[in-house]
Amino acid sequence: MIVPKSATGLTYFLDPFQFSVDILMANHLPALFRSGHVNSGKRFLNTGFPASSTDLDGGRLGVAFYSLGTMDLLGALPEQRERDREIWTEWLWEQQTEGECGSGFRPSPFMTGKHPEDVTLNGEIAPQVPCTKYDSPHVIMTYTALLSLAMLRDDFSKLNRAGIIKFLRNCQRPDGSFSTLPGDGESDLRTLYCAFAISSMLDDWSGIDVERALEFVASCRTYEGGYGQTSFCEAHGGITYIALASIYLAPPHLSEKFRLTPAEKERTIRWLMSNQSKCGGFCGRTNKEADACYCFWCGAALKILGASELVDTKAMAEFLASCQFKFGGIAKVPGEHPDPYHTYLSLAAIAMYPPEVDGDVPDSETWKLEPLDPLLNANLSTAAWVRKHVPARPT
Numbered sequence: 001m002i003v004p005k006s007a008t009g010l011t012y013f014l015d016p017f018q019f020s021v022d023i024l025m026a027n028h029l030p031a032l033f034r035s036g037h038v039n040s041g042k043r044f045l046n047t048g049f050p051a052s053s054t055d056l057d058g059g060r061l062g063v064a065f066y067s068l069g070t071m072d073l074l075g076a077l078p079e080q081r082e083r084d085r086e087i088w089t090e091w092l093w094e095q096q097t098e099g100e101c102g103s104g105f106r107p108s109p110f111m112t113g114k115h116p117e118d119v120t121l122n123g124e125i126a127p128q129v130p131c132t133k134y135d136s137p138h139v140i141m142t143y144t145a146l147l148s149l150a151m152l153r154d155d156f157s158k159l160n161r162a163g164i165i166k167f168l169r170n171c172q173r174p175d176g177s178f179s180t181l182p183g184d185g186e187s188d189l190r191t192l193y194c195a196f197a198i199s200s201m202l203d204d205w206s207g208i209d210v211e212r213a214l215e216f217v218a219s220c221r222t223y224e225g226g227y228g229q230t231s232f233c234e235a236h237g238g239i240t241y242i243a244l245a246s247i248y249l250a251p252p253h254l255s256e257k258f259r260l261t262p263a264e265k266e267r268t269i270r271w272l273m274s275n276q277s278k279c280g281g282f283c284g285r286t287n288k289e290a291d292a293c294y295c296f297w298c299g300a301a302l303k304i305l306g307a308s309e310l311v312d313t314k315a316m317a318e319f320l321a322s323c324q325f326k327f328g329g330i331a332k333v334p335g336e337h338p339d340p341y342h343t344y345l346s347l348a349a350i351a352m353y354p355p356e357v358d359g360d361v362p363d364s365e366t367w368k369l370e371p372l373d374p375l376l377n378a379n380l381s382t383a384a385w386v387r388k389h390v391p392a393r394p395t
Contacts, residue, residue, distance in 0.1 A: 029314070029355055030321045031363035036328030037343055038076045041067035043328075044340055045088060060108035061095055064088070065144035066340035072151040073347045073369055073379055089152045092145055096158065097135055101170040101182035103163025104137025105145035137167050139180050143194035146201055147378050150386040161202060161392050168195050168207035176209065176216035177230070188229035189220055193242040193249075197376055200249045203391035210250050214258040217243050224286065225267035237275055237284040238297040240268065244304045245375050260305070269307045272298050280315030281333075291332045292323045292342045295349035300374040303352055317355035317367060320346045348372055351379060 044067045056063050068088065071077045077085070095105045142164065149156065170182040171191070178191040192213055199205045219231040220243060226235025227243035247258055260268065275282045275298050281290030282298040295316050302308055322334045323346065329338025330346040351372040357364040373383035 028362060029317055029357055029364070029367070030324075032321070032350070032366040033324050033326075033328060034074050034076075034366055036324075036326070037330065037347065038071050038074055038328070040325075040328035040338065040343060041070040041340065042080075046084070057110050058108055059141070060110070061092070061105060061141045061148075062107065062144055063340050064092065065148045066344040068148050068151045069344045069378075070340065070347060072382055073344070073351055073372075075370065077151060085152055089149065089154055092149055092152075092154075093158055095141070095145060096160065097137055098160065098163055099136050102137060102165070102167025103160040104139070104142035104167045106135045107138050107141045109135070136181055137164075139168070139171055139178055139191050139198070140194045142167070143197050146198065146386065146390060147376070147382065150378070150382050150389070153385060154389075156389045159390070161204070164198065164202065165204060165207035168198065171195065172208055172213070176212035176214070178208075178213070189217065189227065189239050189242045189246070190229070192216065193246045196246045196249045200376070201386050201390045203387070205251060205254075210254045214247065214250060214255060217246055218258060221264075225264070225269075225271040234285060235271065237272070237282060237294045237301070240272065241297045241301040241304075244268075244301050245377075248304055249375050265305055269302065269305055269310070272302050272305075273307075273310050276312060276316070280312060280317070280319035282316075289333070290319065292320055292330055292349075293332065293345040295320060296345040296352075296377075299349050299352055300372075300377070303374040308353065311353055313353040314355045314357070316353060317350065320350065348377065 044063055068077070071080070092105075095107075095109065096103065097106045146159075167182070168178075171178045171180070172195070173179060173187060176192075177187045177189075178195045179187045180191050195208055196210075196213070199208055216231075217227070220227045220229070220233065220239070222228055222233075222235040224235045226237070226240040228234050228236055229239050233239075244260075247255055247260075250258075274286070275284070275294065277283055277290040279290050281292060282294035283290050284294045284297065299308075299311060299316070302311060320330065323331045323336075323338075323342070325331060325338040329340075330343040331338045332342050347369065350367060351369040352374060354367050354369065357367065370379040370381060372379055376383045376386065378386065
């Protein structure tokens with residue numbers, strides 16, 4: 001049974017997923033459970049998915065990104081065994097695939113896994129399975145793969161840069177949006193953002209029509225000041241971040257006329273701030289309940305707009321602390337099962353908005369993380385590695 005309990009001005013829910021009653025009733029912010037969150041990420045990378053998460057297998061590369069990202073935000077990747085880092089890096093590169101439409105990374109090998117070279121069939125070396133329409137490159141997964149490899153400090157010597165440019169060109173639709181797969185798949189602002197982030201990491205925008213894409217972004221703006229997934233959709237906190245990040249990632253000479261006017265910026269900031277609820281967390285849509293992931297989506301959007309000082313960082317940290325699982329991981333709301341997605345995005349929010357607590361307060365040091373680049377959604381050192389190693393080197 002879940003019992004509400006008041007603590008530090010918030011409603012906490014005490015159940016087996018939460019810390020002890022004594023910690024929740026303390027008059028200071030509980031510790032950020034760093035070691036538990038690191039171990040939670042390692043479990044997904046090293047032992048596979050638990051039964052409750054097997055539906056995520058088709059997007060395994062995305063789960064790897066959130067798991068590696070959790071360790072990267074907590075500064076724990078250099079501490080991992082060298083062989084583990086090598087295995088994770090090798091697996092990521094195995095997902096690079098090529099086809100007629102270009103090159104990129106696939107979500108998972110679950111559809112057409114390749115035979116390793118040391119496996120024989122009838123005494124002969126097994127042939128490599130060619131790229132098919134079932135394991136073609138995927139825009140969102142290509143974005144996550146590049147950042148994941150940067151977290152592991154790969155040198156990107158294996159990256160087919162020209163193939164990625166060709167791939168992006170084949171994914172852009174006539175209305176300026178992007179499909180996740182060439183000529184197929186989802187088409188909304190999430191994919192457009194990934195195409196922009198990839199182009200920014202490559203420092204090469206020749207694969208996309210930037211102005212046409214930004215016109216599509218503008219068409220998704222709503223009367224509230226937020227953005228929907230496509231034109232005429234409801235404003236959404238995650239999509240609003242994606243729209244703003246896309247605008248500000250684009251080269252200034254191409255995006256200047258699409259940047260928000262002072263009046264538009266004020267309306268967007270007002271709507272985003274209205275999404276911070278009394279519990280300290282953010283909701284994703286008007287009149288919805290708070291969810292841990294929107295602390296990142298709405299918080300990053302406010303950071304891009306230069307309005308980060310408006311966020312109640314202490315209340316947000318208290319909400320996220322209440323979403324922690326005692327064995328590691330962070331859930332969407334208190335009492336739910338944790339998952340890699342909400343764990344990573346919660347920590348990303350904390351990296352942008354560390355709570356203002358006195359250094360003499362117990363556990364205050366646990367909340368200090370390296371600052372985050374809100375445009376790429378990576379900590380500053382990983383973002384710097386990407387921008388140094390991903391662009392094509394002169395020959």
